Amino acid sequence: MTNKDNSCIKGAFTSKSKTDQTLRSLKEENEALRKHFPGRSCLGCFGDWEVHGEKCYYFTTTKSSWNVSRAGCKDKGGDLVKIDSREEQIFLERRLRGKMEEAEDKFWIGLTDSEEEGRWVWVDGSPLDTGLTFWSKGDPDNWSGGNPAGEDCVRMGERGGAADLKCWSYKSCNIPHKSICEQESGHYC
Ligand SMILES: [Ca+2]
Ligand SMILES: [Ca+2]
Numbered sequence: 709m710t711n712k713d714n715s716c717i718k719g720a721f722t723s724k725s726k727t728d729q730t731l732r733s734l735k736e737e738n739e740a741l742r743k744h745f746p747g748r749s750c751l752g753c754f755g756d757w758e759v760h761g762e763k764c765y766y767f768t769t770t771k772s773s774w775n776v777s778r779a780g781c782k783d784k785g786g787d788l789v790k791i792d793s794r795e796e797q798i799f800l801e802r803r804l805r806g807k808m809e810e811a812e813d814k815f816w817i818g819l820t821d822s823e824e825e826g827r828w829v830w831v832d833g834s835p836l837d838t839g840l841t842f843w844s845k846g847d848p849d850n851w852s853g854g855n856p857a858g859e860d861c862v863r864m865g866e867r868g869g870a871a872d873l874k875c876w877s878y879k880s881c882n883i884p885h886k887s888i889c890e891q892e893s894g895h896y897c
Contacts, residue, residue, distance in 0.1 A: 762892065771885050786890050790819075791819075843878075
């Protein structure tokens with residue numbers, strides 16, 4: 709084999725690896741665009757619901773107990789939000805900063821241990837993944853100062869932004885709070 713042949717083969721390899729690299733970055737770009745311009749991938753949400761990834765989110769503006777908040781989400785076709793990833797926590801934590809009017813203006817999420825103390829369950833019945841929790845410092849402490857029954861429901865939000873995303877706090881379920889509902893996004897093509 710001549711040197712010329714060798715360099716041809718080498719060139720072909722370099723070019724293949726460049727093509728792979730370009731393909732990879734195009735895929736990433738496409739994914740990013742799909743998230744930012746849901747219309748392009750035919751994903752969308754009705755009315756005041758906000759699209760993010762493949763889900764729709766609704767942030768209430770009125771305050772209710774955890775149970776009434778959950779019923780409100782169900783009436784709208786969803787349920788209280790379940791946080792499935794760090795990425796979803798990042799989205800919600802950032803979104804709430806602009807919505808909270810004061811420090812205690814936190815939002816109910818779909819997590820509770822009302823059935824059995826310390827056994828955390830999401831609204832879809834799945835157990836809390838202990839590797840994916842974002843408790844504020846000191847929580848969950850089941851403080852009974854506000855309600856003798858203690859606390860069983862989880863709310864989130866830190867108006868000034870949460871350190872390391874940690875902004876879940878435990879509260880008595882009867883306290884009125886705003887809430888975050890979630891449902892699958894629709895396909896509109
Ligand atoms: Ca979710
Ligand atoms: Ca409790």
